[in-house]
């Protein structure tokens with residue numbers, strides 16, 4: 001599932017949605033759910049504008065994908081996120097059974113799926129380094145969450 005070029009395109013789609021959320025007044029995090037050549041859902045972190053601290057880009061995108069597909073299992077989906085998912089989102093990834101996760105920037109403080117592996121999972125994870133994601137993250141860490 002997924003080649004390097006496709007991964008980059010989809011990660012850049014997640015960057016675009018993160019920027020959209022930022023323009024609305026949220027922290028710039030974005031996520032895309034992809035399956036069989038199609039974007040199923042995309043979402044940004046809406047914690048600031050919705051007042052819901054649990055509205056992370058990943059949880060929003062996974063919820064939206066489950067509703068759209070009418071299922072609670074996303075085993076055949078890939079989740080693209082601009083930043084390494086946090087412990088909340090890794091929980092959501094585990095509960096929805098996402099088959100693969102691709103993230104753009106490692107989060108040494110709140111990241112929970114990369115090197116720190118806060119939760120032990122069987123999720124296939126790919127870390128890709130992109131300037132666009134690094135820039136988003138630099139803006140987040142400068143501002144404080």
Ligand SMILES: [Zn+2]
Pocket residue numbers: 056057058085086087088089090
């Ligand atoms: Zn999260």
